[in-house]
Amino acid sequence: MHFFSDNATPVCPEVMAAIAAADHADHGYDGDGWSARLNGAFSDLFGTQAVALWIATGTAANSIALACLCPPYGGVLCHEEAHIVVDECGAPGFYTHGASLMALPGAGAKLSPDAVTARLRAIRPDVHQVPARAISITQATEYGVVYSPDEVAALGDLAREHGLGFHMDGARFANAVAHLGCHPGDVTWRAGVDILSFGCVKNGGMIGEALVFFGDRAEARAAEAARWRKRAGHLFSKGRYLAAQALAMVEGDLWLRNARAANAAAQALAEGAAGRLMHPVEANELFVRLTEAERAQLRAQGFDFYDWGADAARLVTNWSQDAASVQPLADALRALKG
Amino acid sequence: MHFFSDNATPVCPEVMAAIAAADHADHGYDGDGWSARLNGAFSDLFGTQAVALWIATGTAANSIALACLCPPYGGVLCHEEAHIVVDECGAPGFYTHGASLMALPGAGAKLSPDAVTARLRAIRPDVHQVPARAISITQATEYGVVYSPDEVAALGDLAREHGLGFHMDGARFANAVAHLGCHPGDVTWRAGVDILSFGCVKNGGMIGEALVFFGDRAEARAAEAARWRKRAGHLFSKGRYLAAQALAMVEGDLWLRNARAANAAAQALAEGAAGRLMHPVEANELFVRLTEAERAQLRAQGFDFYDWGADAARLVTNWSQDAASVQPLADALRALKG
C-alpha cells in the first residue's frame, strides 16, 4: 500500500465516466458546451458570481494567478516553504516576468499577519526596492495544516489595506474545507481571496485544475488569464475533456466526498502515529517522526512513502482510501517500538 | 457532418483504451513506467537514437522547441502564415523571452530556401540587428501542403551552413508522412531537423503531443526542455495519462492508420471539389473556393465548416472518417453549379 502522494493515485470512477461522456465532437479549445458551464458551476459552489477557467496544472494555475495580480517589478508575500517557492522551478518568475517571491517564515508553513506586516514595513517606498503587490497562501498548507476562516480573513484585511492582490493555492482546498466543515465561500471570497487555484487532480481528477476569480475585477482578470493560458500553450485543443472533469467534481459533492475519504484515512493514521506527529493532522498529509530503522520496518511490511529528511517520513492519503483501508498502516505505526 | 477541425473530433478508441489501461497507481510527474518508454518508442519509430517528452499542446511543444534553439536576442525564420506567427498569441515570444519571428512569404505556406537565403543576406552582423538562429517549418503546412524529403533537406542544409537550429511543427506530421509514403526519418533527422513537434491530438489523441529531439545535442536540449516544461506548468502530476496516449499512437501504426483515413477522406472531397481548390490537397485540409450562396447551400444540407475569407471555405477531415463516409459532401460539392 503506498502513501507517496495523492498525485500517484488512479482517477476516480466518476471523473473517468465524465471523460467518457465528453467523448464526442464539439467545438475546439474552450468553445465547447462543458467549458461554457464552468462559470455557473463554480458560482453555485461558492455562492457568489465567479469566473472559472480550467487550467492544466496547479503550477500553471498558481503562476497565471500571480501574473494577474503582480507586475514584473513587484513582489509576492508568501511562505518560504510554499510550493511556488520550493517546487515549481521558478514558474512564478516565468509567468510574472521576474517578480520577486518574498519568502517569510511561519509554523506549519502558515503565513501570519505579523510576518506580513513586518515585511511590508521594511520596504522603502522608492523605485529601488521591490514593492509588495500580492499575498499568496496555500490551503491546506504544505504541511497539511488548515487556515480557519478568521485566519484567512486577517490576511485578506491586510491585503485590502495595502492594496495587495490575494491568491490562494488550493491544491488541497477540498481537504481543507472538508476539515473545516464551513462553506467554501467562508475561506475564499468572504475572507478577501481574489483568485483561487482549485485543485482537482490530487483529489481524483486526471488532468486539469480550475482557476476561480472572485469580486469586482473577476471578469477583467479572467480575460487576462485567458490570454496567459493561450500564450503559455495551456489552451488545449480538446478542452472539453478538462472541463468535464472539473464539472464532475463540483456540480455534485464529489470534491467533498473524495476529500472526506482522504481526510478520514489521515485521521486513522494520525491515531496510529500519536506522539510522533510533527504537525497537526488536519487534511490528508502526515509528517511523522520515524527513525531509519522504523521506516525500513514499515517498508518491509509493504508500506511505501517518502522520507522527510533523516528522521521522518511523509505519508499522504487519497480519495481511494478511508479509515478502514489504511488500518494496516495505522496498526503498524502503533506497533513500532518508539 | 462537420468539417470544422480535427480538434473537434472525439478521441479514437485505441487511445481511450490506453488511458483506461494507465488508470492505476504509479509515480507522479514523468517518473512512471509509461513515460520511461517514450525514448525507446520514438527511437524505434524514427530509426535513430531520439529523446522524447510528452508535452501538453502543440503551442507549448513549438514554443519549448524554439526556446531550446534560439536565444532571446535571436530570430526564427518562418512562414508568415505559420501557426507560431498567427495563432499562438505570441507564445514563442513568451517562451524565448522575446525572440523575433522573421516572417517570410511563400506559396502554400511553404518556406523556400531562396526566401531564407535572401533574409539571411539582409541581416547585418552587428549587435544592432537581430541574428537569425533557427528555422521553423510546418509539416504539413497550414494549407495542407507537404514538404518532400528533398525540400526539407534543402532547408536543413541551409540551417547547418548558417549554424541555425531546425524545428518542425508536426501538428499534422502523420498526415504528411502518410501522403509521402516515406520513412518518418526521411523528412526529419535525415533532412537535418533537430526538434520535431509530433502531433497526436488532431490525429485521435485526447491531450498531449510529443517533442522529439534528434542528433548529438538531443540529450542536452531535452534536459533543458524538461526544465521549460516544468517551469511553464506543463509537467502534469499524472503524466502517465499523456505518455500512454503517445505510446498508443507510435508503438504500433495507429498514427499512420488514423492519418491515412483522414487523408483518404480529403482526397474524396478533393475529387468532388475539382476546379475549386486553392492549394494541392496532400494532407487532411482543403481550401475550397465557394461563394456565400454555395456555402449556405452546403450548410443547409447539414455540412459544417469554417469560412475562409469571403469566397472560400476550409474543410478538415479526421481519423474517424474515410473516403466512403465523406462521400455525401463530395457529392454535394460536385453537385454545386459553379
Next chain:
Amino acid sequence: MHFFSDNATPVCPEVMAAIAAADHADHGYDGDGWSARLNGAFSDLFGTQAVALWIATGTAANSIALACLCPPYGGVLCHEEAHIVVDECGAPGFYTHGASLMALPGAGAKLSPDAVTARLRAIRPDVHQVPARAISITQATEYGVVYSPDEVAALGDLAREHGLGFHMDGARFANAVAHLGCHPGDVTWRAGVDILSFGCVKNGGMIGEALVFFGDRAEARAAEAARWRKRAGHLFSKGRYLAAQALAMVEGDLWLRNARAANAAAQALAEGAAGRLMHPVEANELFVRLTEAERAQLRAQGFDFYDWGADAARLVTNWSQDAASVQPLADALRALKG
C-alpha cells in the same frame, strides 16, 4: 568632412557647459535639483501639463514607452523599417516581455492610416491572435521624412478609436519641428500622442534623451516607466548630468537652433544632389543615388558617409554644420557626372 551619422559628432558647447555647471554635489539618482526641473521645462515647451524622465538612450526610451502601452501578449503597429524593428536587437521584445511588432509597409518609412486600418481588420478578436495595443511612429522617419500635424492626428484618431496607445520615436523630433515650423504640441499631444521619445544626443547632447508623457494617464504611466528605468539599470547614480543636458536643450531654444542648422545643411546638400534623391529631404538625412564610382570619387575628396545598398549613399548632417559649411560636398555632388 564626415556625414556618417549625427551620433558621431561632438557635444555642442552649450551642453558641455551645462554638464560643467552640474559638477557639484547633490542628491543621487533623480533626487537632484536638475531632475526636479524636467516636468516644468517640458510642460512649458509643449504647452500642456507633461511628465518627463531622462532616459539614457533612444532604444531604452522607445522600449520603456512601449512597455507602458502594450502588454506582453499585445502587438505594436509600426513601420517595417522602423528603428524599433530593425536596429534595436529586439529591445522592445525585451522590455515588453515578448510583445509582437506588427510591421507594415509605407513609402518613406511612414505609417499610413490605411495600412493600420487594414491590419486591424485582419486580427480576429479571439485569444489565439495577438491583439494590437499600440501604434508607434518615427518623427522624422528613418528616411528623413516628416509627418505633418494632420498626418499624425489621423493616426491619433485611429488610436483613440481602437483603444491603442500612441508612441512617437522622436530621435530627430527637433529636426521635424524645425522643418514644419509648427508648435511642438501640434505634432504630439494635440494629435493624440501619449508618449514621446524626445531626442537630444543626435542633436548635440552627450548622453541622455527624455521620455515625455502627455494626457490624463501621464502621471501613472511615468510612475511605471520610472520602475522600468530602475529595473533596467537606467537610473544613473549621478542623474543630474543627464537632466542638465536635457534642460540645456529645452529651457531655451537650443534644441531648435541646432536642428535648424542641421536641416539647413541638408537643404544645401539636397540642392547639390538634385535628381538623385530617393526621398524628399525634410530633416537632416539624405538618401542619394550614387554609383560605386561616384562614391569613390567623393571619398577621394575627403567626404565620408555610409553606403546605402549598392547604388546609393546616406548622408547625415548635424548641429555643427550649416549651409555654408557643407557647400564643398554640395558642390562635389553637383559636379558629378550622373
Next chain:
Amino acid sequence: MHFFSDNATPVCPEVMAAIAAADHADHGYDGDGWSARLNGAFSDLFGTQAVALWIATGTAANSIALACLCPPYGGVLCHEEAHIVVDECGAPGFYTHGASLMALPGAGAKLSPDAVTARLRAIRPDVHQVPARAISITQATEYGVVYSPDEVAALGDLAREHGLGFHMDGARFANAVAHLGCHPGDVTWRAGVDILSFGCVKNGGMIGEALVFFGDRAEARAAEAARWRKRAGHLFSKGRYLAAQALAMVEGDLWLRNARAANAAAQALAEGAAGRLMHPVEANELFVRLTEAERAQLRAQGFDFYDWGADAARLVTNWSQDAASVQPLADALRALKG
C-alpha cells in the same frame, strides 16, 4: 559637509578632463578609438587577458553579468543584503528572465563557504527545484567589509567544484583593493571570479562602469553581454564618453588614488567613532551607532548623512576627501557624549 553617498559627489578633475578630450567626432556606439582600448587597459590592470565593456550603471553591469552566468530557470547564491537583492528593483530578474536570487545570511553582508555549501545541499537535483548556477558577492560588501584573497578563493573553489559561475559586484572594488594592498588579480581571476562589475562612478566617474570578463570563456560571454547591452538600450550612441572615463581611471592609478583618499577619510572617521562601529571599517563606509539626539547634534554642526534604522547612521566618504578634510566630523564624533 555631506556624507550621504559617494554617488552624490562631483566628478573628479581627471575624468572631467578625459571627457573634454573625447569631445571630437568619431564613430558611434562602441566603434570609436577609446572603446577599442578597453580590453588592453583592463588586461594590463589585471595581469591577464581580459575583455572589458563599458556599461552604464552598476545595476546594469550586475544584471548583465548574471544573465551571462545563469539561465532563467537557475538560481544565484548571494547575500540577503546584497545590492542585487535589496536595491535594484528586481533588475536581475529582468535580465535573467526570472532566475531566482537565493539569499543567504552572513555577518557584514559577507557570503561564507559554509552558507553556500548548506544551501547547495538542500537543493534536490530534479526539475521541480531551481538549480544553483552562479555565486555573486560584493567587494567591498554593502557594509564596507572586504573579502581577503583567500576568502574569495574559497568561494571560487566552491563555484568550480559545483559548476557555478562566479560574479563579483565591485561597485567599491577600488576601495577593497586599496584596503588589501594586493594585486587586483588576487581577488578576481586568480581567485576564480569569472565576471567583475568594476565600479567607476562612486570613485569619481560621471557615468559608466566596466564589465570585465576573465578566463577561457571571456570572449564568448562578452559577445553575449554585448547583445544584452544593446538589447537593454545600454549601447550609447556616443560611447566614447564612457570609454574615456574608464580609461582615465585605469590607464594610470587614478582608481587607486581616489579610493585611497576615500579610505583614509573613512579611517579618520573610524577613529573618531571608536566604540560605536557596527562593522569593521575597511573601505569607505561607516555604520555608526548614534542616537537620534546625537544625529541631530551632528546635523546641527553641518554634517549630513543617512539614518540607518533608529539608532545608527551611515557615513560614506569619497575621492574628494582625505583624513585631514574630514577631521571636523571625526572631532565632532569624538566629542559626543556616548
